[in-house]
Amino acid sequence: MPERRLALVRGGKPPEASGDERPYDDWGQLARAAGAGDPRALRTFLVGAGPYILRVVRRVLGGTHLELEDVAQECAFAVVDALPGFRGECSAIHFVCRISLLTAMSTRRRWRTAKRSREVESEIELDQVASLHPSPEQRLSTQASLELARELMSTLPLEQAGALALHCVLGYTLLEMESTSGVSRETWKSRLRLAKAAFRKRAMSDLRIRELFAPWGGDSA
Amino acid sequence: MSRGDETDLLIRARRDALSPEERKRLDVVLESSVEERLLFRAGLGFDAQGSAAPGDDLLVERLAARAELRAASRAPEAGPIRLGLRTSRRARRFGPLLAASLYLVLGAIIGVAGAATYFASPFAASPPSAAPNARVAHPPSEPGRVQPAPKPAASAELAMAPSASVRIEATAAPRTPVRASAAPSATTTASRVVEQREAPPPTHERVFELTAPTEVTGESSAVLYAEANRARVRGDLDSATRSYLLLQKRFPASTEAAASRLTLGNLYLVAGHPDLALTQFRAHQAENPSGFGAESAWGIAAALAQLGRRDDERKALRDLLARYPGSVYESAARRKLSEQE
Numbered sequence: 113m114p115e116r117r118l119a120l121v122r123g124g125k126p127p128e129a130s131g132d133e134r135p136y137d138d139w140g141q142l143a144r145a146a147g148a149g150d151p152r153a154l155r156t157f158l159v160g161a162g163p164y165i166l167r168v169v170r171r172v173l174g175g176t177h178l179e180l181e182d183v184a185q186e187c188a189f190a191v192v193d194a195l196p197g198f199r200g201e202c203s204a205i206h207f208v209c210r211i212s213l214l215t216a217m218s219t220r221r222r223w224r225t226a227k228r229s230r231e232v233e234s235e236i237e238l239d240q241v242a243s244l245h246p247s248p249e250q251r252l253s254t255q256a257s258l259e260l261a262r263e264l265m266s267t268l269p270l271e272q273a274g275a276l277a278l279h280c281v282l283g284y285t286l287l288e289m290e291s292t293s294g295v296s297r298e299t300w301k302s303r304l305r306l307a308k309a310a311f312r313k314r315a316m317s318d319l320r321i322r323e324l325f326a327p328w329g330g331d332s333a
Numbered sequence: 334m335s336r337g338d339e340t341d342l343l344i345r346a347r348r349d350a351l352s353p354e355e356r357k358r359l360d361v362v363l364e365s366s367v368e369e370r371l372l373f374r375a376g377l378g379f380d381a382q383g384s385a386a387p388g389d390d391l392l393v394e395r396l397a398a399r400a401e402l403r404a405a406s407r408a409p410e411a412g413p414i415r416l417g418l419r420t421s422r423r424a425r426r427f428g429p430l431l432a433a434s435l436y437l438v439l440g441a442i443i444g445v446a447g448a449a450t451y452f453a454s455p456f457a458a459s460p461p462s463a464a465p466n467a468r469v470a471h472p473p474s475e476p477g478r479v480q481p482a483p484k485p486a487a488s489a490e491l492a493m494a495p496s497a498s499v500r501i502e503a504t505a506a507p508r509t510p511v512r513a514s515a516a517p518s519a520t521t522t523a524s525r526v527v528e529q530r531e532a533p534p535p536t537h538e539r540v541f542e543l544t545a546p547t548e549v550t551g552e553s554s555a556v557l558y559a560e561a562n563r564a565r566v567r568g569d570l571d572s573a574t575r576s577y578l579l580l581q582k583r584f585p586a587s588t589e590a591a592a593s594r595l596t597l598g599n600l601y602l603v604a605g606h607p608d609l610a611l612t613q614f615r616a617h618q619a620e621n622p623s624g625f626g627a628e629s630a631w632g633i634a635a636a637l638a639q640l641g642r643r644d645d646e647r648k649a650l651r652d653l654l655a656r657y658p659g660s661v662y663e664s665a666a667r668r669k670l671s672e673q674e
Contacts (some may be wrong), residue, residue, distance in 0.1 A: 189403060281379050301340070
């Protein structure tokens with residue numbers, strides 16, 4: 113069976129023209145120079161983009177994943193390969209984050225397909241989870257939610273998985289999702305709605321979450 | 334309220350950018366929808382995991398170095414173009430080999446010429462032991478630079494063996510030699526390299542040429558920076574430190590020198606010299622480097638923490654948050670501040 117890989121492609125309806133109101137991107141010129149083959153610009157850009165690549169990979173795989181560096185390296189390669197195609201339609205950092213996200217997600221899905229995932233199940237220490245109200249129940253639900261989101265990124269259709277990843281993992285607004293992808297806001301909303309429905313369905317079948325939210329009793333079923 | 338607004342409300346809440354009224358709306362959304370509640374918590378978890386970690390700077394360096402190598406191997410014309418040589422399409426296919434050969438030949442010529450000059454030079458008798466005391470990390474004329482504090486005896490720089498390159502810094506002015514006189518047989522390549530120099534040759538040029546590593550001698554700030562990076566990646570931190578300082582001394586206004594302040598600051602930090610690191614990071618900040626200010630701001634806070642200056646550290650963290658909102662260091666800085674307050 114041929115392997116499906118995530119890639120930076122255009123899809124859905126084109127975004128509405130909103131004039132040339134893009135904010136100035138101080139990385140844009142550097143990214144274009146790097147994409148044009150300037151070795152100094154490439155070096156500078158990679159060193160600057162590295163923390164952002166790491167941030168994305170940590171979110172997708174988990175902060176203590178054993179393969180973190182290898183996947184981050186794949187992302188860096190993918191960024192270098194994609195830089196010549198950077199046209200400044202979004203900020204260079206959003207470009208880097210999106211490519212890193214797709215690459216990391218592809219790797220994760222590949223592992224799942226090959227059934228050789230080395231994912232650390234309990235990769236979040238309780239005291240590392242950010243929470244506005246850090247009660248044990250909420251920490252546990254955070255951990256369970258994280259695992260569910262990661263699982264769905266590997267199992268949902270690619271479009272929905274991408275929407276979930278951009279929204280939940282990277283924390284992008286709809287406007288940012290539109291600007292980084294060229295896909296319209298309405299398309300993203302639609303994909304996100306389907307992804308959230310799948311998330312809810314999966315969450316309701318998870319024993320830990322059912323116990324945590326026992327009083328909910330299907331409040332929004 | 335539309336669903337799109339709700340979506341963005343959750344994201345803005347993760348960025349701590351909600352007004353009191355929006356906070357109330359958020360509470361309503363979270364109360365009424367289980368999946369929004371779970372996704373919100375998952376998002377907070379992702380945010381916590383995406384924060385920078387100790388050692389990231391070295392990890393990033395490794396990633397960048399490998400990606401750079403890979404990019405170079407896929408762009409065979411990079412070498413010849415950099416040297417300003419025109420090559421045919423056929424020749425470009427052998428670009429990496431050609432470039433390597435050129436560097437080797439050039440290195441050999443320089444080495445032979447250098448050795449010949451060395452044995453004839455009166456400066457060859459300069460005592461190597463004078464080096465550590467004579468070392469000056471940065472020229473006083475460099476704009477925006479904060480002069481480093483006196484180095485402790487255990488400094489990484491002072492720990493270097495009194496090698497030939499140490500003697501260079503003790504005696505040579507921050508200039509580059511006239512290569513044409515030392516290596517008259519060096520052809521177009523050498524003469525093009527000479528054109529890249531920033532300043533006319535000084536009187537001590539021969540000493541510098543003799544003692545600097547072959548790769549460094551006669552190269553531009555970019556090559557000097559690359560040499561320093563290679564040394565650092567292979568773990569030769571003394572050599573890397575030396576090369577970064579040499580770069581800052583010879584090409585103080587170059588972009589590579591500016592970038593090296595950040596890298597060298599991190600090296601000093603890892604080596605346990607926070608005072609030296611602080612100097613480098615502050616110089617980096619003073620030069621207002623586009624796109625990398627958050628890194629040196631974080632470095633300043635880390636150096637102050639190592640120095641035990643907690644009040645200054647908190648001030649530096651607040652400064653980082655104010656000047657670089659949304660940087661990768663944001664959550665780590667907030668966490669540190671909350672731990673201390």
